[in-house]
Amino acid sequence: MTEPPVQTVLQKPPGYRDPDAPVQKPLPKPPQRQSIPPSMYPKNKNKNNKKKTRRSCCRTCCCCFCIFILVLILLISAAGAIFYLWFDPKIPVFHFRSFQVPQFNVTIKSDGTYLDTKTVARVEVKNPNQKLGLYYGDMHVVVKVGEGEDETELGRSTVLAFSQGKRNVTSLNVETEGKKLQVADGVGPRLKSGFKNRGLAVKVDVRTRVGVKVEGWKIGMVGVNVRCGDTSLKGLQGGEMPKCAINLLKWCLVIHH
Incomplete structure (x- = not known):
């Protein structure tokens, strides 16, 4: 019997690629992680808790302060109402009693x-309060x-400070003097x-x-501001005694004994 022919297998050269072999796709590269800026990192829970605690404390303090101010205003209002109802305070009354002019010379040069x-003016000051005394600062006239x-x-002129008791009447003599007061040429003759x-x-x-006096306080x-007059010399000399108008200005709270 004849032996079958021996098949020799040829070795493939290095780098040989079989054209019939399936082509394998390259594996995709893993995605790169993007760097996050420090400001975007999640904050620490402990810091958040501390900030919440501080905000809560601030709100509590603000609420307490507002309540305190409100209570203080209510107490002051209540005290003022009680004081007004009990003492019934009244403002002083000013009267223009007389006015004399010992000298009045107009000189045209x-x-x-x-x-x-x-001039000598007499102003009467009356305290109409039955339960309150009054005290006055210096009067600028x-x-x-x-x-x-x-x-x-x-x-x-200036009248020095003085005090008044309850239902008291005080008469003030105010003397003034003016020398060589220059006036408009047309005003002098009139x-x-x-x-x-x-x-x-x-x-x-x-x-x-x-100010007000209560039991020595x-x-x-x-x-x-007080304005007395707008009355003629003839009316004053005839016995006319006009009442003065009084305007209240800013309050200046002072308490002392």
């Missing part, structure tokens, strides 16, 4: 018109005559004529502060 004056454009200041016929209008302005201080 080449360089202008001048006025020399002396200004005396004027004339109306409108002719209104002219004759002088200034003032001189008005003084002669006693038709000259007289005004006294008083600026002071008034001085409580509160309020600034006031």
Whole structure:
């Protein structure tokens, strides 16, 4: 018998690729992790808890402070209402009692018109309160005559501070003096004529502060402006006693014994 022919297997050279073999796709690369900025990192839970605790404390403090202020306002309002109902406080009453002009000289010179004056005004101050005393700061007094454009200041004076008891009346004599007061050329003759016929209008302005006395304690201080007059010399000499108008200004709270 004849032997079958021996088949020799040829070895493939290095780098040989079988064209009939299936092509394998390369595996995809794993995705790269993107770097996150430090500000985007999640915050620590402990820090969040601390901040929440601080906010809660701040809110609690604010609420307590607001409640305290509200209670304080209510207490002050209640105390003021009780004080008003019990003592029934009244503002002082000013009256213009008299006005004298010992000197009133108008001098016309080449360089202008001048006025020399002396005045004595009597102002009555009444405390109408039955349960309260009053005390006053220094009174700054200004005396004027004339109306409108002719209104002219004759002088200034200061009355020292004083006190009043309950239902008390105090009379104040205010003396002023003015020397060589320059006035407009047209005003001088009109003032001189008005003084002669006693038709000259007289005004006294008083600026002071008034407080309340309760059992030796001085409580509160309020600034006031007082205007007395707008009355002619003839009316004052005839016995007319006009009441003064009083305007309250800013409060200045002071409590001392």
